[in-house]
Amino acid sequence: xxxxxxxxxxxxxxxxxxxxxxxxxxxxxxxxxxxxxxxxxxxxxxxxxxxxxxxxxxxxxxxxxxxxxxxxxxxxxxxxxxxxxxxxxxxxxxxxxxxxxxxxxxxxxxxxxxxxxxxxxxxxxxxxxxxxxxxxxxxxxxxxxxxxxxxxxxxxxxxxxxxxxxxxxxxxxxxxxxxxxxxxxxxxxxxxxxxxxxxxxxxxxxxxxxxxxxxxxxxxxxxxxxxxxxxxxxxxxxxxxxxxxxxxxxxxxxxxxxxxxxxxxxxxxxxxxxxxxxxxxxxxxxxxxxxxxxxxxxxxxxxxxxxxxxxxxxxxxxxxxxxxxxxxxxxxxxxxxxxxxxxxxxxxxx
Numbered sequence: 001x002x003x004x005x006x007x008x009x010x011x012x013x014x015x016x017x018x019x020x021x022x023x024x025x026x027x028x029x030x031x032x033x034x035x036x037x038x039x040x041x042x043x044x045x046x047x048x049x050x051x052x053x054x055x056x057x058x059x060x061x062x063x064x065x066x067x068x069x070x071x072x073x074x075x076x077x078x079x080x081x082x083x084x085x086x087x088x089x090x091x092x093x094x095x096x097x098x099x100x101x102x103x104x105x106x107x108x109x110x111x112x113x114x115x116x117x118x119x120x121x122x123x124x125x126x127x128x129x130x131x132x133x134x135x136x137x138x139x140x141x142x143x144x145x146x147x148x149x150x151x152x153x154x155x156x157x158x159x160x161x162x163x164x165x166x167x168x169x170x171x172x173x174x175x176x177x178x179x180x181x182x183x184x185x186x187x188x189x190x191x192x193x194x195x196x197x198x199x200x201x202x203x204x205x206x207x208x209x210x211x212x213x214x215x216x217x218x219x220x221x222x223x224x225x226x227x228x229x230x231x232x233x234x235x236x237x238x239x240x241x242x243x244x245x246x247x248x249x250x251x252x253x254x255x256x257x258x259x260x261x262x263x264x265x266x267x268x269x270x271x272x273x274x275x276x277x278x279x280x281x282x283x284x285x286x287x288x289x290x291x292x293x294x295x296x297x298x299x300x301x302x303x304x305x306x307x308x309x310x311x312x313x314x315x316x317x318x319x320x321x322x323x324x325x326x327x328x329x330x331x332x333x334x335x336x337x338x339x340x341x342x343x344x345x346x347x348x349x350x
Contacts, residue, residue: 040291040304040340044311051318058321065197071313072200073098073259075306078284079208080255082305083215084248085288088228088297089143091249093132094256094281096154101125101257102264103158109169109183117169117183121261122254128154129253133246151281168268187265200262207255212302224248228297256280286333287312290340299344311336 051058058064077094084091105121128150135146169183186203190196215221223244227234235241259280291308293300312333319329 039343040307040311043336044307044314047311047314047318051314051321055318055321058318063317063321065201067310067313067317068201068204069198070317071309072198072204073263074280074283074287074312075204075309076207076259076262077252077256077280078287078305078309079204079211079302080252081281081284082288082291082293082300082302083211083224084143084252085285085293085295086215086228086297086300087224087245087248088231089136089245089248090285091132091147091252092144092281092285093128093147093151093154094252094284095279096151096158097125097128097253097256098260098263098280100128100154100158100161100260102260103162103167105261106167106169106183106264107161110167114169114183118261121257123257125253125255125257125260126250127253128257129250130246132253133249136249137242137245147281184265184268187262187267200266203258203262207258208302208306211251215302220244220247225298228294228299230298283312284309286337289337289344292340292344294344295341296344308340 077098081091081094101121101124104124105117108120109117132143132147132150135141135150136143139146186199190198191202215224223234223239226237226239227241227244231241287309288300288305289295289308290311291300291304291306293305315329315332319332
């Protein structure tokens with residue numbers, strides 16, 4: 001006799017929960033922070049679909065792998081500088097670190113030992129990142145000016161070491177590397193043979209995943225967000241602010257050195273520098289800004305930076321396939337960056 005009332009009482013919490021969710025869904029409004037965090041994903045998907053229908057070449061495996069490959073260097077640097085920006089700083093020296101690390105590796109390969117070239121490039125990137133961190137924390141130089149100046153110094157050292165000419169490391173006939181070319185192995189070979197994925201693309205993916213996990217799942221990541229959100233409050237709460245800032249610059253230096261190593265492994269030489277390498281820092285920061293990371297610090301994520309970098313690459317790749325003039329690419333890229341930064345500023349003011 002009492003089973004029906006008991007069943008009705010049991011279903012009441014379920015119905016109440018369903019009504020609460022329905023009210024929450026009806027009251028949902030798209031806010032500026034939603035546009036900042038997920039707007040780039042919507043735009044990316046829309047452009048991806050547009051290019052899929054407009055160009056028969058776009059969705060081919062070779063084109064998509066080339067899209068990833070051509071943006072892997074900038075992507076690696078952008079993922080790392082995201083950590084710097086979230087912590088409330090900038091790093092405009094990435095281009096200098098990029099070019100000098102690779103050139104030093106090529107010099108070591110020619111004059112010492114080719115196997116030492118790879119750790120030298122990474123160690124040089126770490127050292128230059130450490131210098132940037134010390135300039136910002138110990139000498140209290142504004143990060144924008146400190147890294148702008150250090151970048152110029154790194155480019156100058158590059159010219160002095162190279163003498164203005166490229167350095168071509170030799171090849172080795174021994175070892176297990178295909179065709180004995182140790183220097184170009186990472187940059188020019190693919191995992192799985194000729195139809196596989198380029199090693200720089202794989203390294204780009206690994207760097208992005210690792211840094212996303214570090215920011216989202218570790219104590220260090222929480223400290224980075226805390227310092228970027230309010231540096232003085234973080235200092236008063238006992239955080240080692242200077243140490244964490246230095247580590248973020250070291251991460252950016254390591255990544256720029258790695259990107260430079262991969263780039264010049266692909267080219268088979270150490271170069272005295274070109275406009276592409278000098279623009280690396282701006283391209284990386286553009287990807288970070290387009291991904292919704294706040295230039296004021298405290299807000300951002302690596303996965304959105306990846307989308308931002310690929311968005312910039314998508315514009316270049318897609319517009320080239322459609323035969324659109326270069327100046328339209330610059331207009332679209334610049335416009336998207338301005339909109340992304342403006343939306344971020346609107347969120348900060350609220």
